[in-house]
Amino acid sequence: MTLTLEAVRAMDAADPLRSVRERFTLPEGLVYLDGNSLGALPRAAAARQDEVVREEWGNSLIRSWNTHDWIGAPQRIGAKIAPLIGAKPHEVIVADSVSVNLFKLLTAVAALAPERPVLLSEPGNFHTDLHVASGVADMLPNLRLETVDRAEIAGALGPDTNTLFLTHVHYKTGARFDMAAMTARAKAAGVPTIWDLSHSVGAVPLHLNRDGAELAIGCGYKYLNGGPGAPAFLYVAEHLQERLVPYLRGWMGHAQPFAFLDDYAPAPGMARFLAGTPPMLSMLALESGVESFDGLAMDAVWEKSVALFNLFARLVEERCGGHGLECITPATAELRGSHISYRHPHAFELCQALIAAEVIGDFRAPDVVRFGLTPLYLGFEDIWQAVDRFRAILESESWRDPRFAVRGRVT
Amino acid sequence: MTLTLEAVRAMDAADPLRSVRERFTLPEGLVYLDGNSLGALPRAAAARQDEVVREEWGNSLIRSWNTHDWIGAPQRIGAKIAPLIGAKPHEVIVADSVSVNLFKLLTAVAALAPERPVLLSEPGNFHTDLHVASGVADMLPNLRLETVDRAEIAGALGPDTNTLFLTHVHYKTGARFDMAAMTARAKAAGVPTIWDLSHSVGAVPLHLNRDGAELAIGCGYKYLNGGPGAPAFLYVAEHLQERLVPYLRGWMGHAQPFAFLDDYAPAPGMARFLAGTPPMLSMLALESGVESFDGLAMDAVWEKSVALFNLFARLVEERCGGHGLECITPATAELRGSHISYRHPHAFELCQALIAAEVIGDFRAPDVVRFGLTPLYLGFEDIWQAVDRFRAILESESWRDPRFAVRGRVT
Numbered sequence: 016m017t018l019t020l021e022a023v024r025a026m027d028a029a030d031p032l033r034s035v036r037e038r039f040t041l042p043e044g045l046v047y048l049d050g051n052s053l054g055a056l057p058r059a060a061a062a063r064q065d066e067v068v069r070e071e072w073g074n075s076l077i078r079s080w081n082t083h084d085w086i087g088a089p090q091r092i093g094a095k096i097a098p099l100i101g102a103k104p105h106e107v108i109v110a111d112s113v114s115v116n117l118f119k120l121l122t123a124v125a126a127l128a129p130e131r132p133v134l135l136s137e138p139g140n141f142h143t144d145l146h147v148a149s150g151v152a153d154m155l156p157n158l159r160l161e162t163v164d165r166a167e168i169a170g171a172l173g174p175d176t177n178t179l180f181l182t183h184v185h186y187k188t189g190a191r192f193d194m195a196a197m198t199a200r201a202k203a204a205g206v207p208t209i210w211d212l213s214h215s216v217g218a219v220p221l222h223l224n225r226d227g228a229e230l231a232i233g234c235g236y237k238y239l240n241g242g243p244g245a246p247a248f249l250y251v252a253e254h255l256q257e258r259l260v261p262y263l264r265g266w267m268g269h270a271q272p273f274a275f276l277d278d279y280a281p282a283p284g285m286a287r288f289l290a291g292t293p294p295m296l297s298m299l300a301l302e303s304g305v306e307s308f309d310g311l312a313m314d315a316v317w318e319k320s321v322a323l324f325n326l327f328a329r330l331v332e333e334r335c336g337g338h339g340l341e342c343i344t345p346a347t348a349e350l351r352g353s354h355i356s357y358r359h360p361h362a363f364e365l366c367q368a369l370i371a372a373e374v375i376g377d378f379r380a381p382d383v384v385r386f387g388l389t390p391l392y393l394g395f396e397d398i399w400q401a402v403d404r405f406r407a408i409l410e411s412e413s414w415r416d417p418r419f420a421v422r423g424r425v426t
Numbered sequence: 427m428t429l430t431l432e433a434v435r436a437m438d439a440a441d442p443l444r445s446v447r448e449r450f451t452l453p454e455g456l457v458y459l460d461g462n463s464l465g466a467l468p469r470a471a472a473a474r475q476d477e478v479v480r481e482e483w484g485n486s487l488i489r490s491w492n493t494h495d496w497i498g499a500p501q502r503i504g505a506k507i508a509p510l511i512g513a514k515p516h517e518v519i520v521a522d523s524v525s526v527n528l529f530k531l532l533t534a535v536a537a538l539a540p541e542r543p544v545l546l547s548e549p550g551n552f553h554t555d556l557h558v559a560s561g562v563a564d565m566l567p568n569l570r571l572e573t574v575d576r577a578e579i580a581g582a583l584g585p586d587t588n589t590l591f592l593t594h595v596h597y598k599t600g601a602r603f604d605m606a607a608m609t610a611r612a613k614a615a616g617v618p619t620i621w622d623l624s625h626s627v628g629a630v631p632l633h634l635n636r637d638g639a640e641l642a643i644g645c646g647y648k649y650l651n652g653g654p655g656a657p658a659f660l661y662v663a664e665h666l667q668e669r670l671v672p673y674l675r676g677w678m679g680h681a682q683p684f685a686f687l688d689d690y691a692p693a694p695g696m697a698r699f700l701a702g703t704p705p706m707l708s709m710l711a712l713e714s715g716v717e718s719f720d721g722l723a724m725d726a727v728w729e730k731s732v733a734l735f736n737l738f739a740r741l742v743e744e745r746c747g748g749h750g751l752e753c754i755t756p757a758t759a760e761l762r763g764s765h766i767s768y769r770h771p772h773a774f775e776l777c778q779a780l781i782a783a784e785v786i787g788d789f790r791a792p793d794v795v796r797f798g799l800t801p802l803y804l805g806f807e808d809i810w811q812a813v814d815r816f817r818a819i820l821e822s823e824s825w826r827d828p829r830f831a832v833r834g835r836v837t
Contacts, residue, residue: 040484049488056484064707068475072653073451073467077460077786085654112702114676115526122565142686143677143702149690154533154673156567162688187686236703242483243496243706262565263674265525266554275553275598275791277573279560291523291554292647294708295654296475375488380686 017333023326026395032319038307039240039392046401049375051214051354051387054240060303067299088298089267089289093248095305096239099313100212100231101222102250108285109235109301110293113213113247115263116232117147117180119288120209120249123259124178124230125151125158127207131177135206138162141186144211148180165190168197172204179206183221184214184352187379189344191219191351195226202227207255213237218320218353218390220313229255238353238389239308241301249288256284265290307391319390320353326395327355327386330402338409343383356385365408367419372404428744434737437806443730449718450651450803457812460786462625462765462798465651471714478710499709500678500700504659506716507650510724511623511642512633513661519696520646520712521704524624524658526674527643528558528591530699531620531660534670535589535641536562536569538618542588546617549573552597555622559591579608583615590617594632595625595763598790600755602630602762606637613638618666624648629731629764629801631724640666649764649800650719652712660699667695676701718802730801731764737806738766738797741813749820754794767796776819778830783815 027033039055041047047055071079080086094104110116121134134148145160152160163171172179179201184191194210201208210231215221217238223231229252235245251259260281266272267289270280281287308316328342341358345351359365359382366378377385386401408414438444450466452458458466482490491497505515521527532545545559556571563571574582583590590612595602605621612619621642626632628649634642640663646656662670671692677683678700681691692698719727739753752769756762770776770793777789788796797812819825 040480042485042487045487047487053483053488055487056479061479061484064475064479068467068472068653068711069451072464073472074453076453076456076458076466077464077788078781079654111522111526112676112704114702115522115674118674118701126565138688140688141677142680142688143675145688146675146677146680146690147701150673150675153671154537154566242479243490244703244709246705247702260564262561263526263529264554264557264561265523266552266557269553269557273791277549277551277553277556279557290529290558291525291658292655293523294657294705296711297705297708298655300479300707370489377488380684 018330020396020399023395023399026322026326030319030395032311032315032390033394035311036392036394041392044373046374046397048386048388048401049377050389050392051237052377053236053243054238054304054389055392057240057303057307059306060242060300063303064296064300067296085295088295088302089293090286092298092302092305093285095302096216096248099221099308100216100233100250101224103224103253105284106253107248107250108288109246109248109298110289111247113211113232113234114143114147116247116249116288117144117209117211118151119261119263120230120232121148121151121178121180122262124207124209125155127258128177129157131175132157132159133175133177134158134160135168135171135176135179136160136162136181137165137168139187141182141211141213144180144182169200172201172206174205176204176206178209180209180211182211182213184219186214187356187383187385189351189354189356191215191349194228198227198229214352214354217308218316220317223250224252228252235301235304239301240304240391242297242304244297245301245304246293246298249285251285251288261287263290267292316390320388321348323388323390323393323395323398324348324353324355326398327388327402330398331405334402334406335409353389354385354387356383358382359384361414363422364414364419368408368414368416369405371419372408374401374404429741431807431810434806434810437733437737441730441806443722443726443801444805446722447803447805452803455784457785457808459797459799459812460788461800461803462648463788464647464654465649465715465800466803468651468714468718470717471653471711474714475707475711478707496706499706499713500704501697503709503713503716504696506713507627507659510632510719511627511644511661512635514635514664516695517664518659518661519699520657520659520709521700522658524622524643524645525554525558527658527660527699528555528620528622529562530672530674531641531643532559532562532589532591533673535618535620536566538669539588539616540568542586543568543570544586544588545569545571546579546582546587546590547571547573547592548576548579550598552593552622552624555591555593580611583612583617585616587615587617589620591620591622593622593625595630597625598767598794598796600762600765600767602626602760605639609638609640625763625765628719629727631728634661635663639663646712646715650712651715653708653715656708656712656715657704660696662696662699672698674701678703727801731799732759734799734801734804734806734809735759735764735766737809738799738813741809742816745813745817746820764800765796765798767794769793770795772825774833775825775830779819779825779827780816782830783819785812785815
C-alpha cells in the first residue's frame with residue numbers, strides 16, 4: 016500500500032521531536048533539505064547575536080573578554096559539543112576552520128613517527144581534507160599522500176603509514192565508516208586515525224571515547240547550526256594531548272598568552288590547539304547552535320533521522336520511479352549518515368528546478384543531488400512536500416527549462 | 427601657557443573628522459582608549475548584522491553564498507582594505523587570523539630559498555608572530571628562528587637570511603619601522619620581508635606599493651573596527667602572487683572549489699591564500715568596519731592621530747608630572763603609530779584604576795600602560811577627560827586600593 020499524506024501527517028503528530036522545530040526560524044513554504052551544508056537559524060542565535068553585537072561589543076567593548084568570558088568560549092563551547100560526540104568536556108575545543116584544524120593535527124601527529132612516510136586516505140574524500148594533506152606532504156620531506164579505495168584501506172595500513180585520515184560520513188554518498196573497527200585496525204598497525212566528523216556531528220550518534228577514536232575534527236555550520244562558516248572543533252583523546260605539540264601556533268595557544276613572552280610554550284591540554292584570536296561573533300552564534308541540542312538525546316535525534324530517510328526513500332521509490340534516479344546512499348541505517356543522495360545525468364538541472372520550487376537541496380559534481388535530513392527542524396510532511404514537488408518536476412520535465420542549466424551556483 | 431579645557435573644546439569644534447564619531451556607538455561617559463585592541467562598534471555593523479543573521483542566514487539560508495555574494499566576501503573586503511594600505515584591489519584578501527596568515531606566508535616564502543636557513547625578526551615582536559615562526563622553524567628542517575635588536579637587523583641580513591618578518595608599529599612602544607628603507611635593505615640582501623600591519627592599518631598612512639613592500643598581513647579588529655576576533659587580511663604584491671604556493675590549503679583556495687577534485691591546484695591570484703570556509707558573521711561585520719573609513723583620506727586620519735597624540739603627551743606632561751610616568755613612544759610622528767605608552771612600576775594597578783574611572787586603556791606586561799588614539803571616534807575632549815581622571819588617580823594614589831592589584835584581566 017502506498018503512503019498517503021494523512022499517514023505522513025500522523026507521523027508528525029507522533030514525533031517526539033516535533034516541538035524542537037520551534038527553536039528555529041525557517042521561511043514559510045520552504046522545504047530546507049540543506050541543513051548539512053548550512054544549518055537553519057536558531058531563534059536563540061538571532062537574539063544572542065543582538066546582545067553580542069550591541070551589548071558585548073558595543074557597550075562592554077574590550078572588557079567583554081573578561082566580563083562576558085569571550086576568552087573562555089573555545090573551551091566552553093567545546094565542552095558543549097563533547098556530549099554530542101561521546102567525548103570528555105576537556106577533550107574538545109573550538110577554533111579556526113576544519114581545514115586549518117586538520118592541518119594542525121596532521122602536522123603534529125606526523126611528527127610522532129617521522130620514519131613513516133604515508134598520509135593515507137581515500138579518493139573522493141572531501142577535497143579540502145585531501146588538499147590540506149597534500150600541502151603537508153609537499154611541505155615536509157619524506158611525507159607523501161596516498162589514497163586507496165575504502166575497501167583497500169585495511170590492507171594498505173602498514174609500517175609505512177604515518178596517519179590515516181578519513182571522513183566519517185561521506186559528503187556525497189552518505190556512506191559511514193565503522194569508526195571503532197577502522198580505528199582499531201589502524202591502531203593495530205601503529206597508525207593514528209584522524210576522523211573528520213563534519214557530516215556526522217549533530218545527526219549521527221558518536222561515541223569517540225567508547226570507539227577508541229583518538230583524533231577528530233568537525234564542522235560547526237552544518238548539523239550544529241552554528242551559522243555560515245562557523246568555527247570548527249578539534250578533539251584529541253586525553254592521553255594524547257600532551258604528546259602533541261602543534262606547529263601551527265599562535266598566542267591563544269600559549270601557556271601564558273598575556274605574559275607576552277618571546278619563547279613558545281604550549282598551553283596545557285586542548286588550549287594548545289588554539290592559534291590566533293577567534294572570530295567572536297561567529298563563535299558565539301555557534302554556541303547558540305550547539306545549544307539547540309539542549310535536552311535532546313542523540314539517539315532520539317538519530318532515530319528521527321532514520322525515519323526521515325526511510326520516508327524519503329520510500330516516497331521517491333513510490334512516486335518518482337522511472338525517471339532514472341539512482342539512490343547511492345546505503346539503505347542500512349548503521350552504514351550511513353543523515354543525508355540521502357541520488358545520481359542522475361541531469362542532477363544539476365534537477366537541483367536548480369527544485370530550488371525554484373522552494374525545495375533546497377545540493378548539487379554535488381558531477382551528477383549527484385543530495386538532500387540533508389535534519390531531525391531538529393524537519394517534519395515528515397516536509398519530506399512529503401519535497402518529494403511531491405520533485406515528482407512534479409520529473410513528470411513535467413520542467414527541469415529542461417534552459418534557465419536551470421545556467422551554472423553559477425557555488426555551494 | 428598650560429592648555430585649558432576651553433582650548434581643547436575649540437580643537438573639537440575645528441576638527442574636520444568630528445562628525446565621523448556619529449558612525450559609531452560608544453557608551454556615554456566612557457573614554458575608550460583601546461580601539462587598538464578592539465575597535466568600537468560601527469552603527470552600520472549592528473544594522474548589517476541584523477540583516478546578515480535574520481535575512482541572509484535565516485531566510486536565504488544556503489542560497490546566500492550566491493544571492494548575497496558571501497562567496498565573494500574575502501576578495502570584496504580585501505579590495506576595500508586595499509586603498510587603506512596603498513595596494514591594488516586584487517592584492518589583498520581577507521581570511522583566517524593574523525597568526526594563520528603569517529604561517530601561510532612564512533611557509534610559502536621559505537620555500538623560495540630553501541638554502542637560506544634563518545627566519546629573522548626582533549625580540550619583543552608581538553609574541554604570536556614569534557610563536558608562529560617558531561612553529562615553522564621547528565617543523566621544517568634547516569630552518570631556524572633568530573631575533574636581533576632592531577638596530578642590528580640591517581647588519582644581520584645576509585645570505586643565510588630566508589625571510590625577515592617585522593611588525594610595522596610595535597604593539598607596546600608604538601615605534602614604527604621605516605617600511606621603505608627596511609624593505610629595500612632586505613631586498614638588497616635577497617631577503618623578502620613580511621610586514622605585520624596590525625597596529626598600523628586604519629591609523630597610519632600606508633603605501634605598500636610605493637614603499638616596495640611585497641608581503642603583509644594585518645588585523646581586522648583593531649583600527650579597522652571589524653569586531654572581536656574579526657578575520658585578518660593578507661597582501662602579496664602582484665608580481666609575487668603566482669610564485670607562492672601555499673602549504674596551508676583548503677577548498678576555498680582551490681582553482682575549482684566546486685569541482686570537488688582530489689588533486690590540489692592553487693586558485694589564481696590571492697584566492698589561493700584562502701583555506702576553509704570563512705566565518706561569515708564575523709567577516710561581514712569586518713566589511714562594515716572597513717566601510718567606516720568611507721570617504722576619509724588616510725592623511726586626514728593620520729593628521730588627527732598626531733593631534734590627539736600631541737595633546738595627550740602635552741596634557742600628561744603638564745598635569746601628571748612627578749608621578750614616575752615615562753613615555754616610551756617616539757615623540758616624532760613619523761617614527762610611531764597611533765598609540766601612546768607609558769612605563770610605570772605600577773602600570774597594572776594604574777590601568778585597573780583607570781578602567782574603574784571609565785577610561786579604558788591596556789596594560790601590557792610587565793610595566794606598560796598603553797592608550798590607543800583612534801582618530802575616527804575620539805574627540806580632543808575625550809583626551810582631556812582621560813588625562814584629568816588619570817591625574818586624579820595619580821594624585822590621590824587611589825590606584826593603591828588592593829582591588830586594583832587583582833590579576834585576572836586577560837587582554
